[in-house]
Amino acid sequence: MLIFELGPLSLNCMKLFRKLIPPDQWKVPVIIILGIFIGLGVYAFYISKAHSYLSDDPSTCVNCHIMAPQYATWAHSAHREVTNCNTCHVPHDNVFNHYYFKAKDGLRHATIFTLRNEPQVIEIKEAGEKVVQQNCIRCHEQLIKDPELLTQRTHHTIETRTDRRCWECHRDVPHGRENSLSLTPNALVPVPQSPVPKWLKEMMD
C-alpha cells in the first residue's frame, strides 16, 4: 500500500533497489564484498585526510608536501599573522562561489598530485590570479581608493590599479620571488604525521 502512495520516481527507485537485492545463497559473500569496498573507501578517506579540506587551516595545504615551499614562505612573511591560504586563494564574494572555487581548485590539485603531474615550479593559473587580486583589494582597499592615502602613494594611479596586478611591483608579498621544492630544502612544515595511531605502534614494538 505504501508504495502506491509514493511518487513514480520513488517507485522506480524501490524497484531498482529490490532488483539489486541478491539471491539468498549470495547474501553473505555480497555483504563481505560490500564491506571490503566501503572499508577501503573509508581508509582512503582517512589517509588522505579528506575531512581536513573543509577547514581553513593552512596545514591542510601541506597534506601534499609539494606545497611545503608555499607554506614555509608564507609562515615567514608578515601576512602569516593575518591570513591563511584561503584568505587570498579562494574568493570571498559570496558563499556559493567560495566553496565552488575551493572544490574546483582542490579537486584539480588532488587529481594532478595523484597522477604525479605537478611541475617542479608551481605557478598560479589565471583564474587564481584574479581571485588573489580581488583579495588584495578586499583588505587593502583604502590604499588604492582613499584620496588622502593616495597622495602618499602616487604610483597607485587608475592605470596601474586596473591594468596591473599588485605583485608586479610588490614582488615579495608574501611568498618571495621564486618558489619551488628545490629552493626551500629542509623547510620544517607540518607535513602529515604517520596515520598509524600511537597505541598501535607501541603494541607492534
Added chain:
Amino acid sequence: MATIQQIIRKRPWLGWLIFVATVVVVFFLGLLASSIMERRAEASFAYQPEVEHSQWEPRSEVWGENFPRQYERWKATRDTSFRTKYNGNAPIDMLERNPRLVILWANYGFSKEYDQAKGHAWAIRDMRHNLRTGAPVDGRSSPMPNTCWTCKSPDVPRVMSKIGAEEFYKGSWEERGHQIVNPIGCADCHEAESMNLQVPRPALVEAFERRGRDIEDATHQQMRRYVCAQCHSEYYFKGEGNYLVFPWDKGREVEDMEAYYDERDFADWTHGISKAPMIKAQHPDYEIFMQGIHAKRGLACADCHMPYTSEGGQKFTDHKIVSPLKYIDKTCLVCHKESEKQLMEDVYTRFDKVKASQYKLEKKLVQAHFEAQKAWELGATEEQMKPALMDIRHAQWRWGYIANSHGAPFHAPIECLRVYNTAMGIAQDARLKLSRILSSLGYNKEVPVPDISTKAKAQEVVGLDMDKLNRQKEKFMEEVVPRWEEKARQREKGYDVKELSD
C-alpha cells in the same frame, strides 16, 4: 520485471561479471590508497641524509654533514665583528664600560669578569676562560657547581640522558669538564630523526608542568620561542644539589618572581659592602620579550634572530643567531616598510631612554650600598638594618631584571621603564631608611662614594686580587683544559656514526 535473482538464474555469467567488476574496483581503490601512502612517505624523505647518528651526538659538525647550509651559518656565530651601539657580538668588557657593576656585584662572581656574550660557538671556550668559573688546579675546586654547564653544550642532554638531571647538577664545576666540550649546537634544539624542534633540558618543561601546561601541546611557532627560552630565562639553583629551577610558579613579571624568592628566603649571595641578601637576576630575556608588542603580535625569537635568508636562490633559516640589527632587510623590513636608517634610529631611541634610567638607578644603588656599610661601621643592629637591606635587595633585583637582559629595552621598552620606575622608588626608600639610621647613630653627612671610575679601581674597592685570579686561570688553561680535550677526543672516537651515501 524479473528480480536480479531471476536474471542471474537465467544468465549465470552476469553474477560473475558483477563479482569480477567489484574485485577490479577494490583492487584499484587499494592501489589508490597505497599511492596516497607513498606520496605521504615522500614528505618524510624529502632530504637524503649523508650520515646517520643518534639523538645524543653532541658534535654539530656531524649533524652538519646532512645540513651543510645551516651548519655553515651556525659556524658563523664565531664571527665577532658586529657592534651595535650597546651590544652586538663583539667582545666588550662590560665592567670596564660600566665600573658601577663591580660595586653592585661585590663579593659575587660577576664582579671578577662580565663580558658581552659572543655567538653560540664560543660558549665552551668562553666559559673556561671566564674568571667566574675559577681555576680548579693545584687541588683547588671551582666556586661554581656543575649546574653552570647546563646551557653551554649539547653534551649536557647527552650526559643527562645517562645519569638524570638531578645527578648531573651535583658536584663542583670541574668534575664534568671532560664531558662537556662541544659548544651550543644542533642537538640543543633539534630531534635527530625529524629535525623537529625539541627542548631537551628539564627546567623549562618542569616550570610549565607546575603551571599545568604540557610542552608537548606547543605549536611549531611556540617551539620557536621555547627552544630559546630553555636557556634565555631567569633561573636559580635550588638547595644543596644546585637543582636548576625557573621561578615562574607565581608568574613571570618582576613582582611575581620577587615574591617567589622572598617566600623561600632565597639569596644568591650576601653583598660584600652592604651585607644585603641579594638576588641576582640572570637573563630573563624570554620573560621580558613576552611582555612586549612583538610577542603580542605572535612573533617568535627565531623570526628576528634567525631570519629567513636566501643563498644561491635557496631559502632557509639563518642559524647565525645575532642581533636583528645586523640584517634589517631580512628582519624588520619583512613587516615594517621604513628605511633601515629610520628603523635603526627607532631601536636606539628606546635603548637610549631605558639606559639613561638604568644609569640613574645604578648610582642610587651604589650610594645605598656604601651608606649601609657606613651604618654597620657605626654599630647599627641587624634589626635596625633589615628593612633597608630588604629594600636594597628588591631594588637591585628589579634593576637586574631589566639590565641583565641585553635586548630588554627593545623587547619591551614600556615594561623596562615601569620596572626601573618601581626600583627607583624602592632604592630611594632604602636611602631614606639608611639616613634615619645614620642620623640616629650621630652621622648626619653625605656618605662618600670611593673613586670607582675604572674597573681596576672598583675591583680594588671590593677587595679583589685580580693578578692572582688571572695567574691561576692561566695555569688552569695550560694544565687542565688540554687534559679535558684529550679525554673528550678519545670518547668521541667511539660514537656511532654511519655513512649512508656512496
